[in-house]
Amino acid sequence: MSDQKTTTGPDDGNAAAKTPAKKEPEEKYAFFEVVQGYLNHAAELVGLPEDVQSILAQPKQEIIVHFPVRLDDGKIHLFKGYRIQHNNILGPYKGGLRYHHSVSLDDLKALASMMTWKCALMGLPLGGAKGGIKFDPRQHSRNELEKITRRFVHALGSNIGPGYDIPAPDMGTNERTMAWAMDTYMNTVGYLSHSSVKGVVTGKPIASGGTKGRRKATAQGVVHCIERWADDNNFDLEGSTNIIQGFGNVGSFTANLLSKLGASTIAVGDHTGYRYNPEGFNSHKLCDYVRANGSIEGYPAGKTITREEFFAIEADIFIPAALENQVGPEEAKALKVKLIAEGANGPCNPAGEKILMDRNIEILPDVLANSGGVTVSYYEWVQNKRCETWSLEEVDERLRNKMYDAYRSVSEMARQKKCSLRIASYAVALERLVAVYSERHIWP
Numbered sequence: 081m082s083d084q085k086t087t088t089g090p091d092d093g094n095a096a097a098k099t100p101a102k103k104e105p106e107e108k109y110a111f112f113e114v115v116q117g118y119l120n121h122a123a124e125l126v127g128l129p130e131d132v133q134s135i136l137a138q139p140k141q142e143i144i145v146h147f148p149v150r151l152d153d154g155k156i157h158l159f160k161g162y163r164i165q166h167n168n169i170l171g172p173y174k175g176g177l178r179y180h181h182s183v184s185l186d187d188l189k190a191l192a193s194m195m196t197w198k199c200a201l202m203g204l205p206l207g208g209a210k211g212g213i214k215f216d217p218r219q220h221s222r223n224e225l226e227k228i229t230r231r232f233v234h235a236l237g238s239n240i241g242p243g244y245d246i247p248a249p250d251m252g253t254n255e256r257t258m259a260w261a262m263d264t265y266m267n268t269v270g271y272l273s274h275s276s277v278k279g280v281v282t283g284k285p286i287a288s289g290g291t292k293g294r295r296k297a298t299a300q301g302v303v304h305c306i307e308r309w310a311d312d313n314n315f316d317l318e319g320s321t322n323i324i325q326g327f328g329n330v331g332s333f334t335a336n337l338l339s340k341l342g343a344s345t346i347a348v349g350d351h352t353g354y355r356y357n358p359e360g361f362n363s364h365k366l367c368d369y370v371r372a373n374g375s376i377e378g379y380p381a382g383k384t385i386t387r388e389e390f391f392a393i394e395a396d397i398f399i400p401a402a403l404e405n406q407v408g409p410e411e412a413k414a415l416k417v418k419l420i421a422e423g424a425n426g427p428c429n430p431a432g433e434k435i436l437m438d439r440n441i442e443i444l445p446d447v448l449a450n451s452g453g454v455t456v457s458y459y460e461w462v463q464n465k466r467c468e469t470w471s472l473e474e475v476d477e478r479l480r481n482k483m484y485d486a487y488r489s490v491s492e493m494a495r496q497k498k499c500s501l502r503i504a505s506y507a508v509a510l511e512r513l514v515a516v517y518s519e520r521h522i523w524p
């Protein structure tokens with residue numbers, strides 16, 4: 081069977097492998113529309129020229145591939161993979177690969193455009209992209225995951241590359257996925273011996289060309305933003321409490337890093353349910369448990385609570401680190417926190433956000449708060465290009481400075497324009513993008 085590839089096509093979602101772990105809600109959340117609403121708001125604030133706005137409103141390319149994989153039972157299953165390349169005026173497309181049963185063209189368009197804003201906001205010479213496969217990786221063996229990844233990367237072919245489009249981990253993917261992706265690219269499109277070809281993906285294991293500090297980078301960025309917010313608001317993180325939804329890469333490292341600052345995680349949740357421990361969880365032990373068991377389910381400390389109870393727990397900070405559209409009006413009314421630091425992309429929907437703002441609950445928005453991941457991915461890419469290895473101290477210091485600078489620019493913009501930190505993040509990014517468009521103009 082040969083791979084079929086189209087540059088765009090109907091999002092019929094026909095390739096969900098096996099039974100999804102959870103049923104999708106009846107009505108699909110219009111994530112891309114929501115992100116476009118933020119873009120329109122910020123564009124108005126900074127007086128973005130209409131032509132630039134219309135370019136930024138749509139991705140440059142939407143790639144959809146269908147590829148067959150022989151599963152462990154010998155049967156062949158056809159998978160559907162996407163790569164959305166939103167914008168590359170600042171540099172090569174950059175963004176994660178998501179493996180999740182809810183992956184859709186619309187969501188990836190939203191996530192790809194957010195990568196453009198993140199890279200512009202952080203001052204990185206990179207553009208925005210996102211990709212993924214619509215399936216539940218938890219339903220597949222390691223052997224199947226390797227084959228699915230390799231066939232996907234093969235199907236994408238030269239649509240990715242170290243100077244063109246550089247994937248990274250996102251939900252459902254990790255360092256191991258990136259090692260398979262790099263190896264497949266090297267053996268098919270790239271040259272096996274070129275060290276710089278390692279830069280075709282970031283978030284790799286260190287032995288395969290990854291960087292120190294990447295694993296915790298997104299969480300570290302979230303925590304740097306929380307620290308800045310605490311300074312600005314005379315809030316003592318020592319002795320504070322937090323609740324975290326999602327205990328994968330972003331959620332678990334955020335819990336660990338906050339615990340180092342004396343903040344305790346009193347409730348956690350993941351795809352299997354929620355747990356509460358008023359004494360505070362030992363985040364390292366919980367991480368070890370999740371690594372061994374795949375979820376928080378059955379963790380001995382604390383007690384099981386419902387999702388509704390989770391959102392009603394009194395704490396200082398809430399860190400959403402799972403999916404988009406998790407905080408709507410009901411959750412926004414229930415939350416009893418001072419701050420929401422968005423580790424996940426798009427966790428608060430606009431109706432929820434309005435209620436949070438009316439209740440003076442501050443939001444450190446995704447485009448700012450979780451951009452530590454792409455920033456350290458950029459450091460990995462630079463090290464691959466230069467055949468260098470940076471120390472953890474060097475990576476950490478560079479990231480801290482970048483996050484502090486971005487936080488400052490966004491706070492300043494929010495103060496000047498009297499807008500939310502979310503709209504201010506978009507506004508700072510748009511000002512940087514429009515400067516390039518006005519210098520380069522449109523070809524020809």
Ligand code: NAD
Nearest residue numbers: 250251252298326327328329330350351401402424425453
């Ligand atoms: P991950 O796959 O490592 O972890 C995801 C976590 O979310 C898991 O604990 C999973 O059980 C939980 N989850 C899934 N569905 C859920 C549901 N319905 N309810 C509650 N919990 C649920 O993913 P990750 O890399 O930590 O990414 C999490 C979020 O952070 C995503 O929105 C991603 O786009 C964003 N993000 C990740 C990075 C990165 O570097 N990994 C960078 C920027 C943003």
